[in-house]
Structures are given as structure tokens and as C-alpha cells.
Amino acid sequence: MATAIALLFVTFQLISSFGLPRLDYLHLSHIFEGFDDAPSNQIPISSLPLDEESSKDASRYLLGVGKADITGPVVEINMMGYADPDQVGTGLRQRLYSRAFIVGNIDKPEDRFAYLVLDTQSGDTAVRHGILQGLSALGGSYKLYKQTNVAVTGTHSHSGPGAWLNYLLPQITSRGFDKQSYQAIVDGALLSIQRAHESLTPGSLSVGVIDVEDANVNRSPYAYLANPEKERARYRDTVDKTMTMLKFQATESGKNLGVLTWFPVHGTSMLGNNTLITGDNKGVAADLLEKDLRKLENVDDNFVAGFSQANVGDTSPNVLGAYCEDGSGEQCNFEDSTCGGRNEPCHGRGPFFRQKDQGASSCYEIGRRQYVAAKSLYQSISTTGVPVNGPSVKSLHTFQDFSVLNFTHPNGSLVSTCPAALGYSFAAGTTDGPGAFDFKQNNTGSPDANPVWSVVSGFLRNPSAEQNACHQPKPILLDVGEIQNPYLWTPNIVDVQLLRVGQLVIIVSPGEATTMAGRRWREALHESAADLSLTGSVEPIVVLGGPANSYTHYIATEEEYGIQRYEGASTLYGPHTLNAHISLTTRHLPYLADDSTKAPDAGPPPPIYTNKSLSFIRGVIYDRPPFFKSFGDVLSDVNAIYRSGDTVEAAFVGANPRNDLRLEDTYVAVEQYIDHVWTRVRDDSDWDLIFRWKRTSTVLGTSEAKVEWELGEDVKGGKYRIRYWGASKTPVTGSIVQFEGKSGTFTVR
Numbered sequence: 224m225a226t227a228i229a230l231l232f233v234t235f236q237l238i239s240s241f242g243l244p245r246l247d248y249l250h251l252s253h254i255f256e257g258f259d260d261a262p263s264n265q266i267p268i269s270s271l272p273l274d275e276e277s278s279k280d281a282s283r284y285l286l287g288v289g290k291a292d293i294t295g296p297v298v299e300i301n302m303m304g305y306a307d308p309d310q311v312g313t314g315l316r317q318r319l320y321s322r323a324f325i326v327g328n329i330d331k332p333e334d335r336f337a338y339l340v341l342d343t344q345s346g347d348t349a350v351r352h353g354i355l356q357g358l359s360a361l362g363g364s365y366k367l368y369k370q371t372n373v374a375v376t377g378t379h380s381h382s383g384p385g386a387w388l389n390y391l392l393p394q395i396t397s398r399g400f401d402k403q404s405y406q407a408i409v410d411g412a413l414l415s416i417q418r419a420h421e422s423l424t425p426g427s428l429s430v431g432v433i434d435v436e437d438a439n440v441n442r443s444p445y446a447y448l449a450n451p452e453k454e455r456a457r458y459r460d461t462v463d464k465t466m467t468m469l470k471f472q473a474t475e476s477g478k479n480l481g482v483l484t485w486f487p488v489h490g491t492s493m494l495g496n497n498t499l500i501t502g503d504n505k506g507v508a509a510d511l512l513e514k515d516l517r518k519l520e521n522v523d524d525n526f527v528a529g530f531s532q533a534n535v536g537d538t539s540p541n542v543l544g545a546y547c548e549d550g551s552g553e554q555c556n557f558e559d560s561t562c563g564g565r566n567e568p569c570h571g572r573g574p575f576f577r578q579k580d581q582g583a584s585s586c587y588e589i590g591r592r593q594y595v596a597a598k599s600l601y602q603s604i605s606t607t608g609v610p611v612n613g614p615s616v617k618s619l620h621t622f623q624d625f626s627v628l629n630f631t632h633p634n635g636s637l638v639s640t641c642p643a644a645l646g647y648s649f650a651a652g653t654t655d656g657p658g659a660f661d662f663k664q665n666n667t668g669s670p671d672a673n674p675v676w677s678v679v680s681g682f683l684r685n686p687s688a689e690q691n692a693c694h695q696p697k698p699i700l701l702d703v704g705e706i707q708n709p710y711l712w713t714p715n716i717v718d719v720q721l722l723r724v725g726q727l728v729i730i731v732s733p734g735e736a737t738t739m740a741g742r743r744w745r746e747a748l749h750e751s752a753a754d755l756s757l758t759g760s761v762e763p764i765v766v767l768g769g770p771a772n773s774y775t776h777y778i779a780t781e782e783e784y785g786i787q788r789y790e791g792a793s794t795l796y797g798p799h800t801l802n803a804h805i806s807l808t809t810r811h812l813p814y815l816a817d818d819s820t821k822a823p824d825a826g827p828p829p830p831i832y833t834n835k836s837l838s839f840i841r842g843v844i845y846d847r848p849p850f851f852k853s854f855g856d857v858l859s860d861v862n863a864i865y866r867s868g869d870t871v872e873a874a875f876v877g878a879n880p881r882n883d884l885r886l887e888d889t890y891v892a893v894e895q896y897i898d899h900v901w902t903r904v905r906d907d908s909d910w911d912l913i914f915r916w917k918r919t920s921t922v923l924g925t926s927e928a929k930v931e932w933e934l935g936e937d938v939k940g941g942k943y944r945i946r947y948w949g950a951s952k953t954p955v956t957g958s959i960v961q962f963e964g965k966s967g968t969f970t971v972r
């Protein structure tokens with residue numbers, strides 16, 4: 224499949240002079256009235272009054288990157304994202320990681336920030352709390368990382384384990400909270416920060432952009448069309464196609480340390496019926512770019528590629544459009560994405576819709592397209608990008624109670640946000656995963672009833688007249704922000720956070736901003752930054768990353784909110800949610816000024832529920848091998864010979880993978896016999912190697928581990944074998960015993 228990636232072989236200087244309308248965040252146009260084309264009053268980079276020496280100094284920062292494993296329980300845990308209680312992990316296609324990027328002021332070590340990209344559905348209040356506690360416990364220079372300067376973003380993958388989130392709502396489908404799932408993320412995130420911290424070295428940063436033409440579409444165009452025509456006319460596309468990259472390069476060694484990119488596309492390439500753990504399309508992109516670039520001479524061995532999520536709200540990776548999978552083959556209803564009045568049959572199609580394993584192949588392809596774009600940008604950034612300039616590294620963070628916030632609407636009237644609530648369309652889902660919210664069914668009497676739902680459904684309340692009025696025109700389905708029993712269902716206390724290095728300002732968004740919401744938010748900050756001369760004579764560049772720090776569902780524009788599709792129905796704090804975020808961040812922006820020594824109030828701390836969350840998730844009881852067999856024995860062996868396009872398969876006597884997450888390690892591997900030595904050539908990080916696990920008898924405690932290696936075209940001929948590592952839980956004593964298995968050898972021709 225040919226990819227059409229339009230490289231923007233222009234510098235920011237050119238953009239400034241010609242004012243390309245697509246690069247919206249580079250413009251100084253007014254947000255709320257008159258969406259006229261941007262005035263061309265930007266200052267070209269090259270006109271900076273910097274001599275060579277000071278320019279070199281100005282672009283020197285303290286830089287560090289680090290990556291660590293956060294793969295939680297890969298089986299028997301509900302997966303996070305589609306909110307389908309039946310989507311439970313059965314194995315692993317790709318390990319999950321936290322990627323940490325630290326930027327510091329070389330002369331003021333306390334001025335620094337850590338930006339984390341986690342292969343998770345989102346950031347989270349409890350996860351962030353755990354990371355900050357861990358940093359404080361590490362002590363010493365780790366005390367420099369704190370509430371204000373640590374940003375915990377998720378890639379929005381929908382194919383990782385769940386049960387780690389702070390608030391009740393997402394815990395319902397996962398049968399509650401799981402400490403192991405939570406701790407894997409916190410510990411790995413901490414380790415990634417430690418690695419980044421230990422690698423800190425003087426270096427320079429550059430920023431560049433590229434268009435990725437065929438990796439995202441708008442899944443709610445009907446809502447997007449509600450935005451003013453004049454505003455829409457300024458953009459070629461109904462989603463942002465721009466990928467922005469921040470490149471990290473060490474000064475002394477000259478080596479490239481890593482890249483951090485922002486591009487909006489939902490992590491829903493893996494479908495709602497997938498049960499293998501993966502990092503979805505951004506996990507693929509990161510793995511491909513890291514493995515590719517690490518081979519190069521001028522690239523650090525520990526090069527880290529972060530593919531951070533952006534204004535993802537109404538984007539979809541299902542680029543072929545949404546169709547009725549009911550045999551009719553028709554496109555879904557434009558206004559509400561239904562087929563014959565039902566939303567279940569409507570599903571977006573990925574690029575490889577017609578292939579057998581359409582979810583995985585489309586996921587790989589959408590990941591590959593981001594990787595290809597990122598690689599060309601990486602290669603061209605020294606000529607097409609701009610250096611990050613100015614020594615300032617600044618950050619701010621405050622907690623804001625969004626259930627009671629009064630502020631001035633851009634039109635001058637006083638408006639407020641409301642306690643969180645979800646509208647009816649929330650239950651309908653989207654074309655990426657329609658109608659999965661089965662927990663609203665009144666099934667408490669049935670044997671497979673959701674135990675959490677049985678406990679909490681009685682706490683649901685009818686919204687007050689005031690709450691209904693506040694959320695108008697949203698019809699309230701779940702009045703989540705007003706239910707304190709047994710604890711809060713969704714956040715009311717929301718993270719407000721901004722980071723800045725030189726002319727780059729990063730909005731750390733706690734929710735999924737839609738395309739137009741993200742554009743307005745970035746543009747408002749761009750305008751404020753310019754008004755304040757925040758970045759001196761250098762053109763500010765504003766990016767938005769998230770969902771981060773918490774999960775506040777969606778942030779739609781007021782006009783999209785009026786349409787009440789999924790994104791509007793999931794905009795928690797009412798029609799003025801976006802404007803509240805814009806108002807708060809623009810108000811706090813002066814704290815990021817070069818000479819600012821002040822910070823906003825810390826705000827009210829959010830509740831942390833890790834110790835009081837409901838949990839109906841059972842631990843592992845015990846494992847036993849079948850009679851006359853041992854753990855790790857081969858149950859079905861490989862064939863003697865394979866060719867590219869084949870799938871190598873082997874099955875072993877297994878044990879529950881939850882006994883040992885094998886973090887920073889692997890469950891399965893492929894070894895090649897090279898020069899008389901068995902050498903590992905594939906592990907859990909590789910997309911083409913799959914680990915599946917199945918309990919064959921709960922009573923006997925037996926289980927089977929199956930390994931599949933999908934041979935691509937690039938596989939080298941030779942002699943190979945498969946390996947599997949497990950840990951069993953001994954009946955009665957509960958002790959955990961490690962074991963391993965090996966397949967027979969096979970030849971790839």
C-alpha cells in the first residue's frame with residue numbers, strides 16, 4: 224500500500240512569511256470572533272539578534288530520555304478503552320512502555336520538566352500520585368520532579384490491561400481495581416524517569432513538522448460541521464494532519480538521543496474484540512522507529528521515540544470510513560452513525576479492512592505510516608525545523624475544581640462549568656467501538672452480572688433541575704459528578720498544566736480535546752504568548768498532549784457539544800468545558816515568563832482511591848501441569864520447515880502469566896542458531912511474535928501457553944527455535960516457581 228506523506232519542506236521562517244493556513248498553531252488570529260486569516264506579523268527566526276556564541280548557549284539544555292516496561296497482567300484482566308466487560312486479555316502481542324523525556328535549564332537545575340508517554344489509554348490521578356510519591360521516596364535530586372513539572376500522558380491505546388484507574392466509572396467494567404495492574408505502570412514510569420535522569424547530558428533541541436496524510440479521519444464530521452463555517456474554512460481537513468517533533472541531541476557526543484512527537488489519532492486500530500495486549504498504532508510506530516534508528520552510527524544505543532497523543536477526540540484510525548457491517552454494506556447514518564436505528568452494526572474500517580486479521584494488520588499499517596512520517600521528519604529536521612531557543616524551562620500545575628468554576632465567556636458573559644455528567648450518547652459509543660456499555664443493563668439477578676455494577680447501581684441518582692440546566696442541551700444519562708458513593712465516579716478536580724522550553728509551549732490536556740477544540744486551545748495560548756512576548760522575539764510554537772495526568776473524558780467545542788454525539792455527551796463539565804480550560808491556561812500563562820518566580824496555588828488535591836477501591840478480581844488460585852507432564856513441556860511442536868508468510872506455532876504446558884509479569888524481560892522469544900550460538904532475534908516487544916495463554920481446567924489448575932511467530936518477508940533463512948518462560952503458583956504453599964520451555968528446532972527457507 225502506497226503511503227502519501229506530504230513533506231513540508233519549508234522552514235518556520237517560510238511559514239511565517241507566507242502564513243500557510245494549515246499550520247494553525249503558528250498563527251496569531253483571533254479565536255472567538257472573526258476567524259480571519261492570520262496577520263503576517265510573525266518574526267522570522269533568522270532575524271534573531273543572536274551572534275553565534277550566544278545562539279549556541281541559548282540552545283543548550285540538560286536533556287535525558289529513558290524507557291521502561293509497564294506491561295501489567297496480560298490475561299484475565301478486562302482491557303481498558305472500549306468499556307466492554309467481555310474484552311478480557313488472553314495474551315500479548317507487544318509489551319507496553321513508559322517513555323520519559325526530561326528537559327532542564329543547564330544553569331538552573333531546579334527548572335526542568337519530565338514529559339512521560341505511557342502506552343496506556345490515558346494518564347490517571349492515582350497513577351500520577353504513585354509516581355510522585357515514588358520520586359519523593361527516591362529523594363536526592365529526584366526531589367526536583369514534583370507536582371508542577373511531571374506530565375503523565377497516555378497514548379490512548381485501547382488494547383492494554385485495565386483496572387488501574389482512580390475513579391469508579393472505568394472500574395465498573397473491569398470488576399474493580401487491580402493493584403498489580405496499577406503498580407506495573409507506576410513502577411515502570413518511575414524507572415523510565417530514573418533512566419532519563421541518569422542519562423542527563425547537555426544537548427540541543429529542535430522542532431519540526433510534517434503532514435501525515437493517511438493515518439486519521441474525523442469520526443464525527445456531523446458534530447465538526449456545527450463549528451462556524453468561517454472557522455472551518457481556515458482548515459483543509461476535518462482533523463489535524465500535522466505531526467510535530469521535538470528532537471533531542473547530545474552536544475558532546477553529537478548523538479541523537481530521542482524524539483518526542485505529537486499527532487492525533489485514536490488508539491483504536493485494534494478492535495473491540497481483540498484480546499491481545501499491544502501498544503496499538505503508536506506502540507507500533509515507536510517500536511519501529513527505535514529499532515530502526517538505534518542501528519545508526521549517530522544515534523544513541525538507548526534512543527527513545529515517544530509518539531504522544533494530541534487533539535485525539537474526534538479522530539479515528541479507521542481511515543476507510545464507517546460502514547454497516549450488517550450485510551448491507553452501506554455507509555452508516557451521517558448524523559448518528561446508526562444502521563437501521565441501531566449503533567452496534569456501524570463500524571469504522573481500517574486500511575486493511577479486507578484482510579483476515581484486519582485489526583492487527585490495520586494497526587500495524589497506521590503505526591507504520593506514523594513511523595515513516597516521523598523518520599522522514601527526523602532526517603530532514605536539521606534543514607526543515609527550527610532550533611528551540613532561549614534558556615527558559617518552565618512549568619506550572621494547579622488543581623481546579625471543575626464542578627464549580629465561574630469565568631468570563633469570550634463573548635463577555637459570565638458562565639460556569641458543572642459537576643461531571645455523561646449524556647445519552649456516551650452509552651452509544653462510537654464508530655470505533657459501538658455501544659459496549661453493557662453495565663447499564665439491569666442484570667443484577669443474572670449469574671454473569673457485573674459485581675461492581677450490582678454494588679453501585681443503587682447509588683445512581685436523578686440529576687437536580689440545576690444540574691440538568693447547567694448541562695443543557697445534554698440529556699444526562701449518568702450524573703457521575705454528584706455521586707460520592709461509594710466514591711467519586713469521575714474526576715471533579717482537574718489538572719491544569721503547562722510546560723515550556725524556549726519558544727515551545729506544551730498544553731498538557733487531561734481530556735480528549737476534539738480537533739477544533741485543540742485548534743482553539745493552541746491558538747488561544749499562542750495569541751496570549753505573543754501578547755505577553757513570552758518567548759521574546761521568537762515565534763511561539765504550541766502543542767497539545769494528552770489525555771494526561773487524569774482522565775476527564777472529552778473536551779468538545781461548545782458548538783459540537785450542541786450536537787451531542789459521543790464526544791459532546793462525554794464532555795464532562797458542560798458546554799463551557801473547553802472555554803474553561805482556555806480561560807485557566809491563558810490566565811496562568813504569565814507564570815511561564817522567563818523572569819517569573821511565582822506559581823499558581825496548588826489547588827484542592829484530588830482524592831486517591833487506590834486503598835479503598837472495590838475489587839472483585841480474583842488472584843491466581845494455583846497452577847498444575849497435566850498428569851505425567853512438567854511445566855514448560857512441549858504440547859505441540861513446530862514443523863521442520865517454514866517459509867515467509869507462514870506462521871510458526873508451538874504450545875507448551877503453561878502457568879498463569881500473572882504469577883510473574885516478567886517486566887524488563889520476555890515471556891517468549893525466537894532464537895536463531897548463528898555461528899554455533901543460539902542468539903535471541905525476537906522477544907515480547909516484537910509485533911510478529913504472539914504469546915497466547917489459556918486456562919484449560921480451573922479445577923486441575925492446568926493451562927496452555929501458545930507461541931506464534933508470523934514470518935514476514937524480511938525474515939532471514941536459517942535454523943531457529945522458540946522459547947517460553949513462565950512461573951507457576953504452587954497449590955497450598957502459594958510459592959512461585961520459575962520454569963522454561965524450548966521448542967524443537969526448525970528451518971526457515
Ligand SMILES: *[C@@H]1O[C@H](CO)[C@@H](O)[C@H](O)[C@H]1NC(C)=O
Pocket residue numbers: 494496497548570581
Ligand atoms: C472482530 O470484529 C471484526 C469487525 O467486526 C470482525 O471482522 C472479526 O471477525 C472479529 N474477530 C473475531 C475473532 O471475532
Ligand SMILES: *[C@@H]1O[C@H](CO)[C@@H](O)[C@H](O)[C@H]1NC(C)=O
Pocket residue numbers: 627628629639
Ligand atoms: C458562581 O456563580 C454562581 C451564580 O452567580 C454563584 O452562586 C456561585 O457561588 C459562584 N461560585 C463560585 C465558586 O464563585
Ligand SMILES: *[C@@H]1O[C@H](CO)[C@@H](O)[C@H](O)[C@H]1NC(C)=O
Pocket residue numbers: 632634635636638781
Ligand atoms: C454568550 O455565550 C453564552 C454561552 O453560549 C450565551 O448563553 C450568551 O447568550 C452569549 N451572550 C452574548 C451577549 O452573546
Ligand SMILES: *[C@@H]1O[C@H](CO)[C@@H](O)[C@H](O)[C@H]1NC(C)=O
Pocket residue numbers: 665668
Ligand atoms: C431492575 O430489576 C429489578 C429486579 O429484577 C426490577 O425490580 C426493576 O424494576 C428493574 N428496573 C428496571 C429499570 O428495569
Ligand SMILES: *[C@@H]1O[C@H](CO)[C@@H](O)[C@H](O)[C@H]1NC(C)=O
Pocket residue numbers: 831832833834
Ligand atoms: C495506601 O496504603 C499504603 C499502606 O498502608 C500507604 O503507604 C499509602 O500511603 C496509602 N495510599 C493512600 C493514597 O492513602
